[in-house]
Amino acid sequence: MTTTLTVELGERSYPIVIGRGLLGGGFDLSGHVRGKQCLVVSNTTVAPLYLDTLAGTLGGHDVASVSLPDGEVYKTVETFTRVLDALAENGANRDTTVIALGGGVVGDIAGFAAASYMRGVDFIQVPTTLLAQVDSSVGGKTGVNHPRGKNLVGAFYQPRLVLIDTDTLATLADRELHAGLAEVIKHAAICDVEFFGWLEDNMQALLAREPAALAHAIERCCAIKAAVVAEDERESGRRAILNFGHTFGHAIEQHEGYGQWLHGEAVAAGMLMAARLSGLESNQLSRLENLVAAAGLPVAPPAIAPEQWLAVMGMDKKVQQKKLRFVLLRSLGDSYVTSEYDEQRLRVLVGAGD
Numbered sequence: 001m002t003t004t005l006t007v008e009l010g011e012r013s014y015p016i017v018i019g020r021g022l023l024g025g026g027f028d029l030s031g032h033v034r035g036k037q038c039l040v041v042s043n044t045t046v047a048p049l050y051l052d053t054l055a056g057t058l059g060g061h062d063v064a065s066v067s068l069p070d071g072e073v074y075k076t077v078e079t080f081t082r083v084l085d086a087l088a089e090n091g092a093n094r095d096t097t098v099i100a101l102g103g104g105v106v107g108d109i110a111g112f113a114a115a116s117y118m119r120g121v122d123f124i125q126v127p128t129t130l131l132a133q134v135d136s137s138v139g140g141k142t143g144v145n146h147p148r149g150k151n152l153v154g155a156f157y158q159p160r161l162v163l164i165d166t167d168t169l170a171t172l173a174d175r176e177l178h179a180g181l182a183e184v185i186k187h188a189a190i191c192d193v194e195f196f197g198w199l200e201d202n203m204q205a206l207l208a209r210e211p212a213a214l215a216h217a218i219e220r221c222c223a224i225k226a227a228v229v230a231e232d233e234r235e236s237g238r239r240a241i242l243n244f245g246h247t248f249g250h251a252i253e254q255h256e257g258y259g260q261w262l263h264g265e266a267v268a269a270g271m272l273m274a275a276r277l278s279g280l281e282s283n284q285l286s287r288l289e290n291l292v293a294a295a296g297l298p299v300a301p302p303a304i305a306p307e308q309w310l311a312v313m314g315m316d317k318k319v320q321q322k323k324l325r326f327v328l329l330r331s332l333g334d335s336y337v338t339s340e341y342d343e344q345r346l347r348v349l350v351g352a353g354d
């Protein structure tokens with residue numbers, strides 16, 4: 001069964017199509033590519049698995065491709081330039097469509113290239129990791145890392161279509177599946193306590209990759225994210241709740257070096273720190289901790305010296321007027337963004353308290 005959701009953004013609205021077998025002929029991708037030409041951006045791991053299948057659904061188009069090196073360490077301006085080079089070398093014009101085939105790294109780089117080339121060409125997301133299917137492919141944040149900060153360079157640029165073939169998850173490594181579950185738990189924790197309960201009941205089915213369970217989780221997350229993005233596309237307010245756990249998480253990623261801790265793993269430990277900073281009631285805190293642990297994710301951060309925590313978080317681009325902003329929970333499913341937090345609690349959390 002195929003489900004279609006819509007991200008409502010006026011004339012930039014777009015569908016999210018979720019189902020099985022969509023790359024293998026179950027979906028007419030060709031009909032969504034406006035010009036003659038497209039460039040599929042993938043990487044050395046995903047291209048051998050799915051590029052031919054995807055290209056098969058693009059009959060009638062000129063399909064070029066570029067295969068990027070695999071890994072968060074390559075989410076750089078240099079790699080972004082490679083995509084621009086591929087576009088220019090293939091004579092891409094304003095009618096060319098960029099198609100991202102891969103996880104969040106490929107999607108973020110390809111989207112930024114689509115936003116930049118000739119001031120913007122059509123962009124389609126075909127996410128192949130759980131994390132990308134539940135989070136990064138929806139909402140239009142694109143970009144690359146800079147040595148001084150994660151996602152420091154980028155643009156808001158919405159795709160025209162997000163095509164989620166859940167069958168691609170069959171080849172995903174367990175560790176990556178678990179990392180994606182962190183963002184699934186995040187969506188439930190910030191907005192939907194009922195979904196949180198569903199996750200508690202269905203975590204084993206998700207870990208066993210039961211298609212119906214995966215489809216439900218992906219649909220729920222996309223629906224939540226689509227609604228939040230429709231309300232606040234450019235993160236002037238409410239959209240920031242999607243960063244729950246991310247101020248701590250980004251600090252972990254940056255301190256450990258990109259790629260050591262996966263994004264989802266860092267966010268998992270970060271969510272528990274944010275929940276503690278929130279003063280979340282202990283029974284609810286245990287539920288969050290148990291769910292994170294059940295998903296095979298870390299519940300505590302790596303050892304980071306207190307002053308390093310504070311220094312790395314000071315570089316977080318979400319700092320406004322030098323005051324850190326956090327996403328906190330009133331209870332599971334009820335989140336808010338604030339710069340009014342308990343500073344003593346924060347100091348204790350990063351090991352600097354007495």
Ligand SMILES: NC(=O)c1ccc[n+]([C@@H]2O[C@H](COP(=O)([O-])OP(=O)(O)OC[C@H]3O[C@@H](n4cnc5c(N)ncnc54)[C@H](O)[C@@H]3O)[C@@H](O)[C@H]2O)c1
Pocket residue numbers: 043045046049070071072075102103104105106108128129130131132135136137138139140141142151168169170171172173176179263264
């Ligand atoms: N734009 C956003 O809104 C947003 C939101 C969340 C995260 N992100 C970004 O997403 C990135 C993380 O994304 P990710 O977790 O997808 O990591 P990733 O893109 O590095 O993919 C993880 C690994 O899985 C491999 N892979 C992908 N699909 C596969 C498949 N179907 N089968 C086998 N292997 C497969 C990849 O090659 C890679 O080795 C981070 O850079 C993060 O900043 C962006």
Ligand SMILES: [Zn+2]
Pocket residue numbers: 135183246263267
């Ligand atoms: Zn994230």
